[in-house]
Amino acid sequence: MKKILSGNEAIARGAYEYGVTIATGYPGTPSSEILENVAQYKEIYSEWSINEKVAADAAAGACYAGKRCITTMKQVGMNVASEVFMYTVYTGVKGGLVFIVADDPGMFSSQNEQDNRNYARLAKMPMFEPADSQDAKDMVGAALELSEEWDVPVLLRTVMRVAHSATPVELGERNWDDEAPTPPLLRNPQKLVATAAWAVKRRPMIEQRVKDLVAVSDASPFNKLMWGDRKLGIIASGPVYFYAREVFPNASFLKIGMSYPLPEGLIRELSEGVDELLIIEELDPFIEDRVKAMGIKCRGKEIFPPYGELLTSVIESCCAEVGLYPKEKIQSGREVIPANIPGRSPVLCAGCPHRSTFFNLSKHKKTVVAGDIGCYNLGALAPFNATDTMGAMGASVGVAHGFDIAKIPDPFVAVLGDSTFFHSGVSPLLNIVHNNGNSTVVILDNHSTAMTGHQDNPGLNYMLGGDVARKIDIANLCRACGVENVVNVDAFNVKAVEKAFDEAIAFDGPSVVIVDGPCFFVGEGAKGVYTVDTDTCIACGTCFRLGCPAIIQAPEINAKNNRHKSAIDPVLCVGCDICAQTCPVNAIHKVEEA
Numbered sequence: 143m144k145k146i147l148s149g150n151e152a153i154a155r156g157a158y159e160y161g162v163t164i165a166t167g168y169p170g171t172p173s174s175e176i177l178e179n180v181a182q183y184k185e186i187y188s189e190w191s192i193n194e195k196v197a198a199d200a201a202a203g204a205c206y207a208g209k210r211c212i213t214t215m216k217q218v219g220m221n222v223a224s225e226v227f228m229y230t231v232y233t234g235v236k237g238g239l240v241f242i243v244a245d246d247p248g249m250f251s252s253q254n255e256q257d258n259r260n261y262a263r264l265a266k267m268p269m270f271e272p273a274d275s276q277d278a279k280d281m282v283g284a285a286l287e288l289s290e291e292w293d294v295p296v297l298l299r300t301v302m303r304v305a306h307s308a309t310p311v312e313l314g315e316r317n318w319d320d321e322a323p324t325p326p327l328l329r330n331p332q333k334l335v336a337t338a339a340w341a342v343k344r345r346p347m348i349e350q351r352v353k354d355l356v357a358v359s360d361a362s363p364f365n366k367l368m369w370g371d372r373k374l375g376i377i378a379s380g381p382v383y384f385y386a387r388e389v390f391p392n393a394s395f396l397k398i399g400m401s402y403p404l405p406e407g408l409i410r411e412l413s414e415g416v417d418e419l420l421i422i423e424e425l426d427p428f429i430e431d432r433v434k435a436m437g438i439k440c441r442g443k444e445i446f447p448p449y450g451e452l453l454t455s456v457i458e459s460c461c462a463e464v465g466l467y468p469k470e471k472i473q474s475g476r477e478v479i480p481a482n483i484p485g486r487s488p489v490l491c492a493g494c495p496h497r498s499t500f501f502n503l504s505k506h507k508k509t510v511v512a513g514d515i516g517c518y519n520l521g522a523l524a525p526f527n528a529t530d531t532m533g534a535m536g537a538s539v540g541v542a543h544g545f546d547i548a549k550i551p552d553p554f555v556a557v558l559g560d561s562t563f564f565h566s567g568v569s570p571l572l573n574i575v576h577n578n579g580n581s582t583v584v585i586l587d588n589h590s591t592a593m594t595g596h597q598d599n600p601g602l603n604y605m606l607g608g609d610v611a612r613k614i615d616i617a618n619l620c621r622a623c624g625v626e627n628v629v630n631v632d633a634f635n636v637k638a639v640e641k642a643f644d645e646a647i648a649f650d651g652p653s654v655v656i657v658d659g660p661c662f663f664v665g666e667g668a669k670g671v672y673t674v675d676t677d678t679c680i681a682c683g684t685c686f687r688l689g690c691p692a693i694i695q696a697p698e699i700n701a702k703n704n705r706h707k708s709a710i711d712p713v714l715c716v717g718c719d720i721c722a723q724t725c726p727v728n729a730i731h732k733v734e735e736a
């Protein structure tokens with residue numbers, strides 16, 4: 143039976159069909175739906191772990207116990223998990239272990255555009271790259287088998303277009319003995335303890351394995367040499383293969399699906415059979431560098447940019463520039479976003495509990511804000527313009543400590559969310575305490591990992607799949623880290639939030655303010671609708687500084703300052719009351735129900 147599945151759904155299906163019994167991960171676009179779909183297969187234990195490294199360690203442990211495991215992450219999550227594949231390449235596996243990472247060429251939802259194929263080379267770990275959903279499902283099976291046969295973790299690297307596009311997939315059944323008991327762990331410290339004295343003995347094997355795997359790559363059904371016109375040969379991997387095929391339907395192609403190590407025999411065969419060889423790949427010259435190192439003449443990054451997606455339109459115009467494609471054939475209208483659409487800045491949702499924090503921080507222009515990754519990243523944008531730094535998850539707490547030890551003259555705070563705190567905020571908080579630091583850490587506890595789709599985290603009493611979980615109290619955790627000044631404040635009380643910030647910043651020693659209030663989408667729903675009394679409104683603009691999408695311009699103008707008065711869109715308002723609390727003339731009030 144065939145079904146149309148997204149790449150992420152297809153990977154989940156592959157995990158089901160090919161006997162995966164443990165699946166771990168940490169959410170992040172464009173990878174999150176993999177685990178959410180895996181969770182629907184009751185034969186597979188799945189969990190959102192607290193971060194990618196913990197998820198990958200857990201998968202490593204389970205694979206040592208003989209289970210087939212996958213661990214999923216977004217592209218920057220690979221950095222967090224990197225310790226784990228660097229050591230599992232040495233220890234090997236028992237059950238198959240597949241690291242699944244979704245890269246983000248074009249940076250649709252990421253702070254950088256790293257090309258994680260480089261990690262395969264760095265770790266010397268085999269890698270597959272699906273071009274569509276069928277590939278994605280099949281490669282889960284192939285990667286697990288390769289992992290077990292070669293005693294090595296395998297990387298399955300997708301990109302956003304594969305993760306989120308839906309194409310037909312042939313479905314199979316799960317052929318796995320789920321009732322078989324887990325045998326005792328096979329003790330083998332010389333292999334599983336990656337201490338220098340033992341690991342160094344395995345080092346030459348790792349090099350040899352990569353050399354031997356070249357033959358496997360050459361024989362892989364995922365590496366396909368397809369002869370066409372001998373004037374032009376193209377090597378492409380992932381979805382770029384389809385884009386390139388569309389531009390050059392008659393060329394000879396090597397479609398690469400197993401991309402580390404590369405199929406050197408097939409590459410040589412193609413290069414010897416064509417007049418000109420092009421490497422069309424998104425981001426880094428990963429294939430090109432290897433092909434050139436093999437002494438083969440080819441062109442790649444001298445024609446195509448090393449950033450962004452290489453969609454059909456980009457390939458056409460780049461090739462037209464160097465005379466490889468007729469300029470007059472370039473098809474207009476293929477742009478993803480037509481140039482004449484005005485840009486719109488994203489804003490916090492109506493009813494967002496983060497609003498009171500950024501409204502207050504934006505009033506205190508002197509306060510430096512070390513920001514973090516979550517919905518609250520919008521605090522960096524208008525109308526708040528409050529956040530000064532943001533680099534990676536959990537970085538806010540360490541960066542604030544850096545401000546402290548550098549003795550910056552202005553007050554400062556770190557701001558991060560509950561999921562981010564659990565992910566990588568706890569250890570830098572311990573670091574502040576241990577090193578006699580004097581920073582204020584603001585934890586925006588919206589009872590959710592909201593930005594990536596409301597996944598669970600240790601502050602919540604449920605797990606992926608719905609089972610009841612032990613709930614960690616963030617305030618007690620901070621106290622256990624040694625922070626004496628920990629306060630909880632209601633996120634929907636603007637004045638109380640301001641007071642808590644002022645007191646925490648003034649406090650001599652580390653302090654934590656937990657701004658507590660549920661994300662609207664996990665809370666109890668709308669609390670009513672508010673309205674603006676146009677006669678009372680003085681058009682001061684204070685409510686616009688809340689950046690609430692429900693607050694709009696009224697047609698009426700205040701003649702004194704010639705500015706539009708405010709109004710509230712009743713469809714968007716959820717009754718959080720924040721605008722009413724901040725209006726200096728009390729012009730905003732709740733619409734009483736009839």
Ligand SMILES: Cc1ncc(C[n+]2csc(CCOP(=O)(O)OP(=O)(O)O)c2C)c(N)n1
Nearest residue numbers: 170219515516517559560561562591592593
């Ligand atoms: C290393 C890494 N993993 C995953 C992500 C994807 N990601 C961005 S924000 C976020 C979680 C945000 O949750 P939280 O801190 O609770 O803030 P909220 O969005 O709920 O306000 C995640 C998982 C990332 N950017 N970096």
